[in-house]
Amino acid sequence: HVDHHKIHFDEEVDGNIYFGNDGGVYWKSGTASPKDRNFGYNITQFYGGAIHPEAGKNYYLAGSQDNNSLQMQGPTSPSEGVVVRGGDGMLCHIDQEDGKYQIVSSQNGNWSLSTNYGDTFSGGLGANGRWVCASDIDKETKIAYIQTGSGDLYRWRLSSGDEELIDVDGFNLSGGGDVATIFVDDNVSNRVYLGTYNGIVLRLDGANEGDVVASENIGSFTGSVSSVDVEYGNPDHILVTLSNYGVTSVYETTNGGDNWTAVGGNIPDMPVRWGIFSPVDPTQALLATEVGVWATELLDGSNTTWYPSQSDKGIPLTRVDQLRVRRSDNMVLAATYGRGLFTTDIFMDPVADMFIDRIGYLNAPLRFLGEQAINASSWAWDLGDGTTSSVENLTHSYGNIGTYPVSLTINDDLTKESDVKILPDRGLPYIPGTGNYGGDFESNTEQYGVFTVSGSSFSRGNSEIEGKNGVKSGANAFVLGIDEPYYQNGTHSMLYLPNFNMEDDGIYEFSFWSKFSLNNGYDGFRVEYSTDRGQSWEQLGSDDDENWYNFKNNNLEGAGWPQGASYFSGQRSSYKNFKLNISSLAGNKDVAFRFVFKASNSGNFRGLAIDDVEISKFEGELLTKLLSFSGEFTDPTEITLSWLTQPEYFCQRFEVERSYNGFDFEEIETIYAEGGTSSEMHSYDMVTLGQRQLQFFRLKVISENAAEDYNYEFYSPTIVMRRKLEGTEVSLVFPNPIEDQIFLTFTDILDGEASYELFAANGQLVLKGVIAEGSPTGIIDVPASLAPGVYVLSVETATGNEQSFKLLKN
Secondary structure: OOOEEEEEEOOOOOOEEEEEEOOEEEEEEOOOOOEEOOOOOOOOEEEEEEEOOOOOOEEEEEEEOOOOEEEEEEOOOOOOOEEEEOOOEEEEEEOOOOOOOEEEEEOOOEEEEEOOOOOOOEEEEEOOOOOOOOEEEEOOOOEEEEOOOOOOEEEEEOOOOOEEEEEEOOOOOOOOOOEEEEEEEOOOOOEEEEEEOOOEEEEEOOOOOOOEEOEEEEEEOOOOEEEEEEOOOOOOOEEEEEOOOOOOOEEEEOOOOOOOEEOOOOOOOOOEEEEEEOOOOOOOEEEEEOOEEEEEOOOOHHHOOEEOOOOOOOOOOOOEEEEEEEOOOOEEEEEEEOOOEEEEOOOOOOEOOOEEOOEEEOOOOEEEEHHHOEOOOOEEEEOOOOOEEOOOEEEEOOOOOEEEEEEEEEOOOEEEEEEEEEEOEEOOOEOOOOOOOOOOOOOOHHHOEEEEEEOOOEEEEOEOOOOOEOOOOOOOEEEEOOOOOOOOOOOEEEEEEEEEEEOOOOOEEEEEEEEEEOOOOOOEEEEEEEOOOOOOOEEOOOOOOOOOOOEEOOOOOOOOOOOOOEEEOOEEEEEEEEEEEOHHHOOEEEEEEEEEEEOOOOOOOOEEEEEEEEEEEOOOOOOOOEEEEEEEEEEOOEEEEEEEEOOEOOEEEEEEEEEOOOOOEEEEEEEEOOOOOEOOOEEEEEEEEOOOOEEEEEEEEEEEEHHHOEEEEEEOOOEEEEOOOOOOOEEEEEOOOEOOEEEEEEOOOOOOOEEEEEEEOOOOEEEEEEEOOOOOEEEEEOOOOOOOEEEEEEEEOOOOOEEEEEEEEO
């Protein structure tokens, strides 16, 4: 975020940092990306919002202080905001005919335009306006009327992009009396109302044409006009609000402005920032004020009684800047300056609706939310297993797998139906040949389920459409939009797998085969896991993992996945196998997996197919094992060391050590492990100088896991690197004079035992023995009784090479 106010380092947990900024609270741990920690903490300051004209559609635009202009949409509730214009978000509008034209603004009247239903926004008009630039759209002519400091008014033709300055006849609206609010009257074509900062309300007829537009002053008030509203269906009934202290804040006229009546009634002395007539009863109204939304049951002059929001229900008592009505279903949107966006369905007709967790696991609580229903006064649930309830929202779990029909009846006569599928528990490994394996999607259909939130759905079968056709094995895969030439924009579909027991320590791997044709970056799918039977889900792996995700959304706006997410995207014309080590999940009794696909709102692409999901479990000893360690001269002065491992279990690193005598080693380089915990074979190599005739190398293999208090270290056998040397013989004998031990360095690994004899100066044999094969070194223990003097050490290798060395004993 660009506006930070507080950075706090956690004194108890090393690496944890908390950030406080105009976007709320964020948390960062170690090298991970910062994560939003604002769930339930709603402090966004909105200047205005806009609502899509389609009844029931959850699509909104909103302009927020320090947090951009945002687009929010979702099938049942709005998603996280997608930035469609940067800076301080201000007023925004959606064409109320069909939503094709949409505009958003930043400070001082800088506007962006979408002509494709919000799929993309591009630069539009620089109006040289106020900090919050007054504006409105005429849905009939597709003209946006916008306040400007460059003249009286801007007329922006959205269909053509033409920009025209208007001279409002008889008024100078570019000075201190410039436009504070604009309202387009749907009752009379091309009629626009302007409210000014010096309390004047002007009515413009024929505002769509001409450089000069005639105006009529229909009201003069004390204060700044903050809003104008006209009753839908009655052009003479007008409501005006003013946003000042010490003034009458609300006025009403029923005769087009010939006479005005103050209807502020009991409103406290505070700014009123917006007002609207009730969408179902024009004798009632709502006000956006400095302390929440106030409502009246009857506009009755000075006797008008206004009621604030209830403290335990609805919008908080905070500043509200704007109210908007959707005529198709009478939903009302409120933009608060400090507590986000709110909607109310109080004026809407009752509709039976619900949200339920469509896929679940044995004995895990699922949500059944009747709050999705509109204007319900009673709820009657039937959960399909004999359980009924009359509460609005509840949780329920099922003790047996299967599909259960669910219904909700509201107000005794409106019913919504759906179903819930409960998936089984499974052991591991989950591979072909094991009991009840269903990852090939050929049988055991009780093991998987699909929940589609919006758009196209995963279906089991074999598509004939190029880009997602065919299977990896058998006759079935899971295909997105199996019979659709292109998946739908805004698709959100999920394919669920069983709940697996990973309680045993071990090496586990998740794999599947897939092909896909997706809008690169904007659309994609990923694998998610849950360790609490589906109550919460996390991304499995990242784009840093080899042979896994191929895309990370670093700064792509308008994508189906939020910034920071990793996923599969782009094109894959044939089936490819994707694998990920999931041993970090070992120790969890419950681990469930699902595939999640999300699409943006633009483009035409085929889809994807998934087949042959497997989860393997390594059955061998859980230790890092070194399969080989060798070296070769790859250049006259260069040695390449190579080694193989299989498996790796918490393997962290390899310390490469070198010696010139076979005994005294020093570390020359650290190589970090690739597998960590993996049943796969991993290969390593490194290059070092090789100028000497004789060098010795070994590996120290280090496996550790602090969380598990696990540590295992071992050395590889020593290897010998030599040049211009033949056979096997002693290269060094030390120390001399000898002490309690004699150390022998050979020019190669002993292939067979070497024998030795130690003679005194008079020829007497005082010591003999053998040095074991398989090492390039040997140690001879010297008896403590050996007298000082001169000795001769004779050494003979298994190949018959005999050498003698003169030694001194002090």
